[in-house]
Amino acid sequence: ESGEDLCILYSNRAACYLKDGSNTECIKDCTRALDLQPFSLKPLLRRATAYESMERYRQAYVDFKTVLQIDIGVQAAHDSVHRITKQLIEQDGPDWRQKLPEIPLVPLSAQQHHRQKDPSAELVQAREAKKAEARFASLKTEGNEHVRKSQFHDGLEKYSECLKIKPDECSCFTNRAICYLRLGCFEEARQDCDSALKLEPTNKKAFYRRALAFKGLQDYLSSSSDLQEVLQLDPNVHEAEQELETVTGLLRQSLMDGAQLTPRV
Secondary structure: OOHHHHHHHHHHHHHHHHHOOOHHHHHHHHHHHHHHOOOOHHHHHHHHHHHHHOOOHHHHHHHHHHHHHHOOOOHHHHHHHHHHHHHHHHHHHHHHHHHOOOOOOOOHHHHHHHHHHOOHHHHHHHHHHHHHHHHHHHHHHHHHHHHHOOOHHHHHHHHHHHHHHOOOOHHHHHHHHHHHHHOOOHHHHHHHHHHHHHHOOOOHHHHHHHHHHHHHOOOHHHHHHHHHHHHHHOOOOHHHHHHHHHHHHHHHHHHHHHHHHOOOO
């Protein structure tokens, strides 16, 4: 019932005929499609290709030039026009243009209609985004598996790849911080937790893991502060309670050691 839908069906069947080498049938279906939807890009391209395969260069030239009026960016049409022009010069001599059928003038409305309907750029972008999302999910899963197996070097690499795809993914910073902590890279762990907290200022994991990084750096005061922040956000984090006791003891000991080293005047 829909002329537009029927045009698409004819055009799609024409593509099958073209692949199968049935150029005459392809041309028939493309012509039917163009009767329903004049200046439709795909039927024109397919008919032009079929004409060229049958060495009907004049008709092919006209269709390819019509395509370029609709969308100047179709590189295949540019290449074909260049190729067919050489054939026509050999076939018809220097006056080859005079022997061409009339090239129809594509109305501006048809050009605008094509631009409004052409989803190519959006489709390409959507496909790339989907691929990137799938790649990200795969890398993150692999990173999590490496951490589970205590393969922290490998986990670190996977999370770093994740961050190349999504530089603002907070969980990748906190997960990579685990790897840095287990590898004794405390400054790098601290930096990743800083990055996570810029993205999510109340992220408990980032505060907790930064506290562990500060502990490794022997900055017990900062470690204690971050652990208290964790407990303020969630008083039920027992690991933070236990760690705070340990860090408090280390802080007290460091202050006592410092006092003993201070010379008396």
